Amino acid sequence: xxxxxxxxxxxxxxxxxxxxxxxxxxxxxxxxxxxxxxxxxxxxxxxxxxxxxxxxxxxxxxxxxxxxxxxxxxxxxxxxxxxxxxxxxxxxxxxxxxxxxxxxxxxxxxxxxxxxxxxxxxxxxxxxxxxxxxxxxxxxxxxxxxxxxxxxxxxxxxxxxxxxxxxxxxxxxxxxxxxxxxxxxxxxxxxxxxxxxxxxxxxxxxxxxxxxxxxxxxxxxxxxxxxxxxxxxxxxxxxxxxxxxxxxxxxxxxxxxxxxxxxxxxxxxxxxxxxxxxxxxxxxxxxxxxxxxxxxxxxxxxxxxxxxxxxxxxxxxxxx
Amino acid sequence: xxxxxxxxxxxxxxxxxxxxxxxxxxxxxxxxxxxxxxxxxxxxxxxxxxxxxxxxxxxxxxxxxxxxxxxxxxxxxxxxxxxxxxxxxxxxxxxxxxxxxxxxxxxxxxxxxxxxxxxxxxxxxxxxxxxxxxxxxxxxxxxxxxxxxxxxxxxxxxxxxxxxxxxxxxxxxxxxxxxxxxxxxxxxxxxxxxxxxxxxxxxxxxxxxxxxxxxxxxxxxxxxxxxxxxxxxxxxxxxxxxxxxxxxxxxxxxxxxxxxxxxxxxxxxxxxxx
Numbered sequence: 001x002x003x004x005x006x007x008x009x010x011x012x013x014x015x016x017x018x019x020x021x022x023x024x025x026x027x028x029x030x031x032x033x034x035x036x037x038x039x040x041x042x043x044x045x046x047x048x049x050x051x052x053x054x055x056x057x058x059x060x061x062x063x064x065x066x067x068x069x070x071x072x073x074x075x076x077x078x079x080x081x082x083x084x085x086x087x088x089x090x091x092x093x094x095x096x097x098x099x100x101x102x103x104x105x106x107x108x109x110x111x112x113x114x115x116x117x118x119x120x121x122x123x124x125x126x127x128x129x130x131x132x133x134x135x136x137x138x139x140x141x142x143x144x145x146x147x148x149x150x151x152x153x154x155x156x157x158x159x160x161x162x163x164x165x166x167x168x169x170x171x172x173x174x175x176x177x178x179x180x181x182x183x184x185x186x187x188x189x190x191x192x193x194x195x196x197x198x199x200x201x202x203x204x205x206x207x208x209x210x211x212x213x214x215x216x217x218x219x220x221x222x223x224x225x226x227x228x229x230x231x232x233x234x235x236x237x238x239x240x241x242x243x244x245x246x247x248x249x250x251x252x253x254x255x256x257x258x259x260x261x262x263x264x265x266x267x268x269x270x271x272x273x274x275x276x277x278x279x280x281x282x283x284x285x286x287x288x289x290x291x292x293x294x295x296x297x298x299x300x301x302x303x304x305x306x307x308x309x310x311x312x313x314x315x316x317x318x319x320x
Numbered sequence: 321x322x323x324x325x326x327x328x329x330x331x332x333x334x335x336x337x338x339x340x341x342x343x344x345x346x347x348x349x350x351x352x353x354x355x356x357x358x359x360x361x362x363x364x365x366x367x368x369x370x371x372x373x374x375x376x377x378x379x380x381x382x383x384x385x386x387x388x389x390x391x392x393x394x395x396x397x398x399x400x401x402x403x404x405x406x407x408x409x410x411x412x413x414x415x416x417x418x419x420x421x422x423x424x425x426x427x428x429x430x431x432x433x434x435x436x437x438x439x440x441x442x443x444x445x446x447x448x449x450x451x452x453x454x455x456x457x458x459x460x461x462x463x464x465x466x467x468x469x470x471x472x473x474x475x476x477x478x479x480x481x482x483x484x485x486x487x488x489x490x491x492x493x494x495x496x497x498x499x500x501x502x503x504x505x506x507x508x509x510x511x512x513x514x515x516x517x518x519x520x521x522x523x524x525x526x527x528x529x530x531x532x533x534x535x536x537x538x539x540x541x542x543x544x545x546x547x548x549x550x551x552x553x554x555x556x557x558x559x560x561x562x563x564x565x566x567x568x569x570x571x572x573x574x575x576x577x578x579x580x581x582x583x584x585x586x587x588x589x590x591x592x593x594x
Contacts (some may be wrong), residue, residue: 028419030498031409031414033406033409035406037469038429041440041444041467042440046435049442100355117331125334128338128339128342134576136544138552139527139569142566144344146563152364154347154351157363157365252529252530254550273438278389283442290441294438297435303431
C-alpha cells in the first residue's frame with residue numbers, strides 16, 4: 001500500500017513543471033526557525049564544548065589553552081578507562097540481553113499466545129513488559145534502590161523468607177556486585193522497547209512463509225531461526241543501534257542507584273563527565289570526556305545506519 | 321492434543337515473566353500504605369494492616385509535590401506542542417518542499433538526535449547563566465523543544481516524503497499558498513503521526529533527568545523526576561517514605577501509559593521502521 005502511494009507520489013513529482021510555479025526557495029523559509037534554534041541550542045554549545053576540551057578551565061575566568069593535554073591525561077586515567085569498561089557492561093545489559101530476550105519473547109507472544117489464546121492476552125502481557133519504559137528513570141531508581149537495600153530491602157527479605165538467607169547481599173553497596181545489580185535493573189528497564197518493536201515487525205511477516213515451513217515439518221525453533229530472524233532484520237539492527245547508544249548515555253540510573261559507587265565500581269562516562277564538570281569543576285577535562293563519548297556514539301550511529309540501510313536493501317531485494 | 325499441552329507451559333512462563341516485570345510496582349504500592357512502625361516490625365513482604373496514608377501526605381507536603389507536578393506538566397506540555405510545531409515546519413520544507421541539500425539537513429538532525437547531552441550540558445549551563453535564564457523553566461522548555469524536534473523532524477520528514485502530491489497540487493490550483501497548504505491540508509492529514517509525536521515528546525520530557533537536574537536548582541522550578549532523584553541521592557528518606565515517593569512517581573507514568581498505550585505502541589513501531 002505505502003509502496004504504491006510512494007511510487008505514485010514520485011511519479012507526479014517528476015512530471016515536468018508546467019503552469020505557473022513560484023520558485024522553490026520559499027520552502028526554505030519554513031526551515032528557518034528550526035535551523036536557527038538548532039544552531040543556538042545544539043550546534044554552538046557542542047562547538048563550545050569541543051573547544052573547551054582543549055583548554056584548562058574551572059568555569060570562571062577565561063579558559064587557558066592547553067592543546068591535547070586533557071586527552072593525553074585521559075589516556076592515563078584509570079578512572080576513565082574503568083568508566084568505559086562499565087559502559088561495555090551496560091551495552092550487554094541494555095542492548096544485547098534485551099534484544100535476544102526480546103526476540104524470543106516477541107516470537108512467543110506473537111506465535112503462541114497471539115494465535116492460540118487471543119491477541120488480547122498478548123497485548124496485556126506486552127503492556128506489562130513495556131511498563132518500565134514509560135517510568136522516569138529516577139523513579140525506577142528509587143523503586144530498585146529500596147528493593148535492593150541491604151537491611152530492610154524487599155529482595156533480601158524475600159531471600160530470608162524462603163530460606164536462602166545466606167544469599168543476602170548488599171546488592172548496591174558491594175563493589176563486586178553493584179555493577180551486576182545495576183545491569184539487572186537496566187535489563188528490566190529496557191526489555192519492553194525491543195519487545196514492542198519486534199512484535200510490530202512480526203506483523204509484517206507473511207504468514208504463508210510459516211505455513212509452508214510448517215507443512216515441510218519445520219519445528220518452532222527452526223521457523224524462528226530461518227524465517228522470523230531474517231524477516232525482521234531491519235528491526236533488529238535498529239533496536240541494537242538505539243539500545244547501544246542508550247547504554248552509552250546511561251546517567252540517571254547510575255545517579256540515583258549508586259552515584260557511581262561504591263568506589264567507582266559503577267562509574268560510567270556520562271556520570272564521570274558530570275562529576276568532573278560540576279563537582280570537581282574541571283570543565284576542560286569534563287569536556288574532553290564528553291567529546292570522546294560523543295565521537296564513539298557518532299561512529300556507532302553511522303555503523304548502525306549502514307547496517308539498517310543494508311538490511312532494508314536486502315529485504316527489498318528479497319521481496320522483488 | 322499434544323500441542324495444546326505444550327502451549328500452556330509457554331503461557332505460564334510468559335505470565336510469570338510479566339508478573340516479575342510488574343512485581344516491583346506491586347511491592348511499592350503495598351509498602352507505601354504501611355506505617356513506619358508496621359514496616360520495621362513486619363518488614364517489606366507483609367500486607368499492610370490498615371490504609372496508612374500519612375506517609376504519602378507527609379511526603380506530598382515535604383516536597384511540595386503539587387508544585388512539582390505543575391512544573392512537569394507545564395514543561396512537558398509546552399515542549400510537546402512547541403517541538404511538534406517546529407518538527408512540522410522542518411518536515412514540511414524537507415519532506416514536501418524537497419529543498420536542495422535536504423539529505424544533509426536531515427542527516428544533521430539525525431546526528432543531533434544521538435548526540436549525548438553530556439556534550440551540551442556545560443555550555444548550556446554556562447550560556448543560560450549569561451543570558452539570565454538559568455534556573456528557569458523557560459530554559460528547559462527551549463532546550464528540549466529543540467532537542468525533541470530533531471527526532472520529530474526525522475520521523476515527520478519521511479512520513480511527509482510519501483504525502484500524496486496530487487492533493488497538494490489540487491490545493492495549489494485552487495489558489496492556496498504554501499502556508500495554507502501546510503495548516504489546512506498537510507497537518508490535518510498527518511494528524512495520527514503528529515499525535516504520536518505529541519505523546520512521545522510529552523513523556524520523554526517528563527522523564528528527562530540530566531539537563532533539568534543541572535538547570536533547575538531551586539525547589540520551585542524542579543520537575544518530578546529531578547525532585548525525586550535528588551531526594552533519593554541525598555539518602556535522607558526512610559523505607560516508607562521511599563515507597564511513598566516511588567508510588568507518587570509511578571502514578572503519573574501509569575496514567576500516561578494507560579491513556580496513551582495504543583499511541584505509544586503504534587508510535588514505536590512507526591518510529592523504528594521509518
